[in-house]
Amino acid sequence: xxxxxGGHVDPTAWADLETKFRLLSxxxxxxxxxxxxxxxxxxxxxxxxxxxxxxxxxxPEKARKRVEQGLKNFLWSSRDFVIQYIFRRQxxxxxxxxxxxxxxxxxxxxxxxxxxxxxDRWFDSLLTExxxxxxxxxxxxxxGNRVGEYLDSRDREVCEATGGGIxxxxxxxxxxxxxxxxxxxxxxxxxxxxxxxxxxxxxxxxAKSLLQLANVEEPLRTSILGRLEGANFGIRHLGHRVQVRxxxxxxxxxxxxxxxxxxxxxxxxxx
Numbered sequence: 205x206x207x208x209x210g211g212h213v214d215p216t217a218w219a220d221l222e223t224k225f226r227l228l229s230x231x232x233x234x235x236x237x238x239x240x241x242x243x244x245x246x247x248x249x250x251x252x253x254x255x256x257x258x259x260x261x262x263x264p265e266k267a268r269k270r271v272e273q274g275l276k277n278f279l280w281s282s283r284d285f286v287i288q289y290i291f292r293r294q295x296x297x298x299x300x301x302x303x304x305x306x307x308x309x310x311x312x313x314x315x316x317x318x319x320x321x322x323x324d325r326w327f328d329s330l331l332t333e334x335x336x337x338x339x340x341x342x343x344x345x346x347x348g349n350r351v352g353e354y355l356d357s358r359d360r361e362v363c364e365a366t367g368g369g370i371x372x373x374x375x376x377x378x379x380x381x382x383x384x385x386x387x388x389x390x391x392x393x394x395x396x397x398x399x400x401x402x403x404x405x406x407x408x409x410x411a412k413s414l415l416q417l418a419n420v421e422e423p424l425r426t427s428i429l430g431r432l433e434g435a436n437f438g439i440r441h442l443g444h445r446v447q448v449r450x451x452x453x454x455x456x457x458x459x460x461x462x463x464x465x466x467x468x469x470x471x472x473x474x475x
């Protein structure tokens with residue numbers, strides 16, 4: 205994310221890290237899909253699993269073409285832009301970086317095979333990413349239980365890199381929609397109040413800002429915005445509600461999300 209507060213991220217060190225990301229992707233036969241690079245250090249880093257080939261690019265060849273046009277991770281679907289809008293609204297536009305454990309896009313069937321070994325191969329580069337991107341005491345938020353469990357197993361190294369705790373949110377994909385629906389049902393009044401204040405325009409504005417920041421080329425940028433403006437923003441997208449509150453001097457805490465039958469996000473402080 206482009207930021208206005210905190211120390212600057214070393215652009216040379218970040219470029220070197222992206223070279224390592226490309227090499228790791230090439231070695232495993234995947235397509236490197238960059239994230240929007242932070243220009244200043246952030247208070248929160250959200251970490252997903254790995255990019256999937258699919259609607260944005262059904263083949264590796266198509267994926268490489270999209271990347272050449274400037275496409276970045278988390279900048280394609282209406283769901284991507286809804287979560288970006290929510291994170292910006294709750295965490296602050298200048299306060300978070302969104303990334304994945306592994307940066308190589310592959311088919312979901314391939315991604316399910318040897319995931320822990322893959323994360324082991326990418327882990328050192330993730331730690332470098334955290335050291336470059338994070339302010340002291342930054343919070344790490346795992347998106348989904350698989351990432352959460354892996355980071356918990358490496359919590360000492362993560363905490364040494366950030367100085368903050370590890371927290372967890374349910375995954376935002378359609379696979380986890382039953383959790384989103386259950387949360388909305390269990391918190392009907394709060395959910396309806398949240399929905400009452402939601403409109404399409406801020407999501408589209410967020411998309412325009414991010415696509416410009418990422419230097420996504422035309423006509424791809426216009427195509428992405430056109431699909432977004434015609435998308436259905438229903439409960440399947442907005443059921444993933446994020447509430448954030450800050451403790452002092454402890455890091456940001458995320459709550460109000462449903463994870464495996466619990467009504468609050470799991471968290472793990474530094475050992």
